[in-house]
Amino acid sequence: MTDLDLVCDVLVIGGGPAGAWTAIGAARAGADVLLVDKGYCGTSGAAAAAGVGAWYVPPTEEEREHAVRSRQKLGGDLAERAWVERVLDEVWVRMRELDAFGFPFSDTERPREDLENPGGMGYQRGMNFLHLQGPDLMRVMRRQVRRAGVRILDQSPVLQLLTDGSGAVVGAHGRRRQEQVDYRVRAGATVIATGGCAFLSHAIGTDVDTGDGYLFAAEAGAHLTGMEFSNAYSLGAKGTSASKGAHFAYGTFTREDGSEIEGAGVLRGRSVIARALIDGPVYCVFDQADDAVEHEMRLQQPNFMGGLDKLGIDPRKQRFEVDLILEGTVRGTGGIDVVTDDCATGVPGLFAAGDAATRQLICGGFTGGGSHNIAWAAASGTFAGTGAARYARAHGTAAVRTHDTARAGLAGTGGTDHREIVRAVQGEILPLAKNYFRAGDRLRASLDVLDAAWRSTVDLGPDADGRSHARSAVALAATGRWMYASALARTETRGMHRRDDFPGIDPAQTSRLLTGGLDDVWTRWEQDALLGAAS
The missing domain is CATH 3.50.50.60 (FAD/NAD(P)-binding domain)
Known part of the structure; x- marks a missing residue:
């Protein structure tokens, strides 16, 4: 053809x-x-x-103000x-339109104009979301x-x-x-x-x-x-691909010897779980869930519970090994x-x-x-x-x-296998000790590896049907460099970006951080960029 x-x-x-x-x-x-x-x-x-779910907040002053304020502090005052x-405003319209498209909302879950009951059982006041599959x-x-x-x-x-x-x-x-x-x-x-x-x-x-x-x-x-806010990890059963952090709110976390991990949880306790995972296996049992909660779990994420079923695990009675799975900027x-x-x-x-x-x-x-x-x-x-x-x-x-516009991955000499680049990038990005918990020396060491991976992308020269994989490998290397260059530049702990060497928030860094470049990656604060444009 x-x-x-x-x-x-x-x-x-x-x-x-x-x-x-x-x-x-x-x-x-x-x-x-x-x-x-x-x-x-x-x-x-x-x-x-x-x-x-969909972030779905009624257009009332009280509800909207709560939605704005709840995100502001959690997000480090950058929203x-x-x-x-x-x-x-747009989502309020689009979710009702989704109903008109024929989305299978139940009668009790359907979005509606009634501000006293805007989403029936699907809308949770205070949680501000509408359940979808x-x-x-x-x-x-x-x-x-x-x-x-x-x-x-x-x-x-x-x-x-x-x-x-x-x-x-x-x-x-x-x-x-x-x-x-x-x-x-x-x-x-x-x-x-x-x-x-x-x-x-x-x-x-x-x-x-x-x-x-x-x-x-x-x-x-x-x-x-x-791009520094790119280290999102989600909890799941080890060896499976599905995660559902909300389910773990009903769980108790233990080490391999059965001792409970104090302070472990799905939000503020996530760091506790991450540090425990660096030291050894972590297990969980949903011992705080009843029949009604389990039913809701199965409705919300069938793939998660189905994975445990295939492993022959009753998560309310048997503990199972857990892992933190990187979701990067998908959830970052x-x-x-x-x-x-x-x-x-x-x-x-x-x-x-x-x-x-x-x-x-x-x-x-x-x-x-x-x-x-x-x-x-x-x-x-x-x-x-x-x-x-x-x-x-x-x-x-x-x-x-x-x-x-392509710079690499389409017409190189063929001297590099795209899988080598993927492995090199993953070795610096996936580990909790490098990406979840960050520090200047570790970031600089990882950037050296990622820069080398980037330089090797010029040799990618696959056949016609391998070019998509090659280009994705190039994108992984580029994305990793933008992430870590930004993480190195933000010398504080804010939002999901954690620096072991800078554990506090620096008020002077309450600004968005821009990044770009290919062979030479750059970062600059948005406030500095605006001042430069105005001068």
């Missing part, structure tokens, strides 16, 4: 919740939309396999009130994307962005795996909704989340922010910086949404968990889709001559 040349108004890269909401938003704004996904839109990605409020969500979203007239290319990973002579992003180059042909898309605007980066830790649904979108954006000239808050209300990146023609975009704007420096991810996906996707359609309408798709 011959290569494909395609044209659209808006190209959406990624088919998770953010990509789906982006595509729908752009199509509603009158754009001809093409969505391309690394896997199958509807089943690939972290949300598709998860029991999740921005204006973004929080407009995201909550990922498989149902993505089945409904794929159907709605198709109903909106959006073209979908499944199993079609993007390899690089394309730019015109001015540096504006005008589409992308990718590979259709099943047809074994390359494709090039000329687009008026492009939205990156590729998810975050979990470094192939095998956390459920995240093996497609390798930071590809970060790499694409940086190669086109965009920068990132909040770092990502591509967005510089306008419509999630534009500052590079003409390029927008970002969902986990690919920084969630620091609404969460600050501490994860909000799946509920904030879904809320951000719905809101930022809608913002980006509408903004991209508007940009495409203004600028058109006239570019015929395009320029590749």
